[in-house]
Amino acid sequence: MSLEVAFTARAGRFELDCTFSAGDDEIVAVLGPNGAGKTTLLRAVAGLVPVESGTIALDGVVLDEPATGTFVVPEARPVGYVFQEYLLFPHLNARENVAFGLRSRGMRAHDARAVADTWLQRVGLADRAKAKPRELSGGQAQRVALARALAMDPRLLLLDEPLAALDAGARAEVRRELRRHLTSFDGVRLVVTHDPLDALALATRLIVLEDGHVAQDGSIDEVTARPRSRYVADLVGVNLFRGVASGTRVDVAGGEHLVVADPGQGAVFAMVHPNAVALYRRAPEGSPRNVWHGPVQGIDLLGDRVRVRIGGRLPLVAEVTPGAVRDLELDEGVEVWASVKATEVVVYAA
Amino acid sequence: MIGTAAGRARRTRGRVPVAAIVPAIVAVGFFAVPLVGLLQRAAWSHLWDDLSSPAAGDALRLSLECSLWATALSIGFGVPLAWVLARLEFPGRPFVRALTLLPLVLPPVVGGVALLLAFSRDSLIGGWLHDWFGVQLTFSKAGTVLAETFVAMPFFVITVEAALRSTDRRYEEAAATLGANRWTVFRRVTLPMVLPSIAAGAALSWARALGEFGATITFAGNIQGRTQTTPLAVYVLLQSNLDGAIALSLVMLAVSLVVLTLLRDRWLGNV
Numbered sequence: 001m002s003l004e005v006a007f008t009a010r011a012g013r014f015e016l017d018c019t020f021s022a023g024d025d026e027i028v029a030v031l032g033p034n035g036a037g038k039t040t041l042l043r044a045v046a047g048l049v050p051v052e053s054g055t056i057a058l059d060g061v062v063l064d065e066p067a068t069g070t071f072v073v074p075e076a077r078p079v080g081y082v083f084q085e086y087l088l089f090p091h092l093n094a095r096e097n098v099a100f101g102l103r104s105r106g107m108r109a110h111d112a113r114a115v116a117d118t119w120l121q122r123v124g125l126a127d128r129a130k131a132k133p134r135e136l137s138g139g140q141a142q143r144v145a146l147a148r149a150l151a152m153d154p155r156l157l158l159l160d161e162p163l164a165a166l167d168a169g170a171r172a173e174v175r176r177e178l179r180r181h182l183t184s185f186d187g188v189r190l191v192v193t194h195d196p197l198d199a200l201a202l203a204t205r206l207i208v209l210e211d212g213h214v215a216q217d218g219s220i221d222e223v224t225a226r227p228r229s230r231y232v233a234d235l236v237g238v239n240l241f242r243g244v245a246s247g248t249r250v251d252v253a254g255g256e257h258l259v260v261a262d263p264g265q266g267a268v269f270a271m272v273h274p275n276a277v278a279l280y281r282r283a284p285e286g287s288p289r290n291v292w293h294g295p296v297q298g299i300d301l302l303g304d305r306v307r308v309r310i311g312g313r314l315p316l317v318a319e320v321t322p323g324a325v326r327d328l329e330l331d332e333g334v335e336v337w338a339s340v341k342a343t344e345v346v347v348y349a350a
Numbered sequence: 351m352i353g354t355a356a357g358r359a360r361r362t363r364g365r366v367p368v369a370a371i372v373p374a375i376v377a378v379g380f381f382a383v384p385l386v387g388l389l390q391r392a393a394w395s396h397l398w399d400d401l402s403s404p405a406a407g408d409a410l411r412l413s414l415e416c417s418l419w420a421t422a423l424s425i426g427f428g429v430p431l432a433w434v435l436a437r438l439e440f441p442g443r444p445f446v447r448a449l450t451l452l453p454l455v456l457p458p459v460v461g462g463v464a465l466l467l468a469f470s471r472d473s474l475i476g477g478w479l480h481d482w483f484g485v486q487l488t489f490s491k492a493g494t495v496l497a498e499t500f501v502a503m504p505f506f507v508i509t510v511e512a513a514l515r516s517t518d519r520r521y522e523e524a525a526a527t528l529g530a531n532r533w534t535v536f537r538r539v540t541l542p543m544v545l546p547s548i549a550a551g552a553a554l555s556w557a558r559a560l561g562e563f564g565a566t567i568t569f570a571g572n573i574q575g576r577t578q579t580t581p582l583a584v585y586v587l588l589q590s591n592l593d594g595a596i597a598l599s600l601v602m603l604a605v606s607l608v609v610l611t612l613l614r615d616r617w618l619g620n621v
Contacts, residue, residue, distance in 0.1 A: 074526040081527040087520050092544040101528035101536070210377050339557060 001155055003188045007054030009044045016040045016212040029203030030192045037212040038192040042158045046081050047074035080149030083159040085284055086141045088133035094144045094269040095129040101152040119147040150325050153311050155183050155187040163198050175201050196235045208232055239272040239316050256314045260345040267350040274319035276344035280337040281328055290340040310338055393593040400597035408575040409583035420498035420559035421552055428506040436514035454504045461500055462568025493570035494577045499563045502555035513547030527587040550613055
């Protein structure tokens with residue numbers, strides 16, 4: 001089973017241009033900042049937004065293709081959709097919510113309720129069958145919404161921010177539960193989230209969506225090891241520069257350059273881990289290295305590490321120990337020198 | 351903190367200007383005095399006899415029957431109309447909406463004249479109805495229902511359309527992803543979600559139909575047992591039998607109070 005998408009869709013003035021394919025052997029997280037087009041992607045796949053051009057196909061069956069005039073209506077797509085705020089029908093109890101899809105398909109009320117009860121049991125809510133949505137906690141509502149989608153026996157499962165509506169306390173447990181159901185689901189799974197932690201916990205593959213485009217696509221290790229955008233770099237917490245390599249010199253924006261160990265040519269990304277940035281109060285001496293200087297713009301404590309944001313011509317983040325902050329008398333506005341060894345700069349093609 | 355806030359609230363209450371209080375009291379009195387007059391003047395001892403007179407009995411029965419028909423028609427046609435106005439994009443929609451809501455502001459007697467010109471036996475549609483189906487609307491019970499529906503249905507449509515507009519469309523999308531076609535979505539999601547507004551709209555339009563006077567007397571006439579509804583009977587009895595007019599008025603007042611109570615969650619702030 002597989003989902004193939006290559007389309008452009010429009011929601012107001014926003015345009016989404018999206019190409020990828022996903023199989024049933026992976027759990028795909030679609031990660032991106034707010035307004036990146038994540039929900040529009042799910043809506044297009046579910047048929048709630050027709051695509052403007054391109055194709056959406058599931059298991060080789062075309063669901064939407066303007067060029068051939070193909071459009072399968074949402075109610076005819078084998079797609080289970082768990083909405084961001086769950087959207088349980090407020091006038092129906094949990095059992096009737098789960099039975100809704102089966103009854104829409106023509107199953108008799110009595111049989112549909114029996115299947116619904118089985119699903120409620122599977123998500124651990126057998127005793128809440130008669131509860132109205134307003135009587136359910138956030139975590140329970142999430143599980144009913146999941147049961148409602150799964151009861152349709154879809155071949156594709158779409159989850160839009162499944163944990164965003166939950167408070168921190170319920171989140172960890174619901175995430176664990178969700179992971180279990182996702183793993184046992186036999187079909188393509190697409191989870192939209194803006195929370196990298198959810199993506200790491202739930203998915204095996206990451207598609208990063210930014211400004212309506214796929215910015216990065218790969219396994220979680222690949223994406224975090226080689227960020228290809230400022231957004232991913234910030235998520236992972238590294239310094240990322242886009243530049244042009246000629247030999248061991250990489251020219252970046254602002255007229256600055258980095259010296260790197262591995263020679264290359266053309267457009268590249270240069271990544272520097274913050275703990276590879278050394279800080280000094282005076283210009284450092286010695287072998288030719290990457291040295292910049294600028295004012296400290298911010299200091300954040302992160303566990304037992306301190307992240308220091310440095311301005312100047314090449315803004316950088318350095319990670320140092322609390323002891324170093326004290327010794328160097330670092331504070332906002334203080335001028336510092338930052339150096340990075342050529343061997344600490346990771347370079348890869350852009 | 352709480353003490354300070356309460357103190358401030360007390361001071362604010364103390365400062366409410368006389369300029370607002372006095373006209374407000376006058377206005378309340380303006381509404382209350384006629385009611386008190388009605389209740390005080392009522393001949394309670396033979397109220398039942400007044401209501402059992404043939405004219406009063408006919409009027410009450412006819413009013414009940416015609417107003418329920420008018421309400422049923424308002425629901426039957428009003429729900430689809432409200433849905434079309436709320437959900438379909440089509441050119442001239444504001445015009446269509448204005449047209450359907452016109453009877454809200456139109457003097458009912460003008461509505462009656464318009465109905466007369468459209469549906470009397472001399473008119474195009476009325477003549478056609480009479481020649482082909484033998485149906486005569488003027489001076490008939492059907493005409494009374496038509497006149498009442500004309501003035502009552504807009505209340506229903508405006509209430510239900512507002513409810514349809516304010517429902518969260520995403521529930522309908524959720525239903526679609528669960529395999530529900532448009533009709534199932536409407537029946538099992540949209541309709542139940544606006545049901546309270548349908549009930550409120552029905553109560554409103556029923557009360558309006560019950561009180562209808564101008565359009566009915568102009569279009570359907572004033573024939574006892576056929577088109578003389580309670581308001582018309584009150585008007586006629588006023589000349590000959592004041593106690594009878596007051597008795598019928600009390601019934602209308604009681605019905606109005608019941609409707610208002612039914613709608614209390616909407617209008618009385620759930621008190």
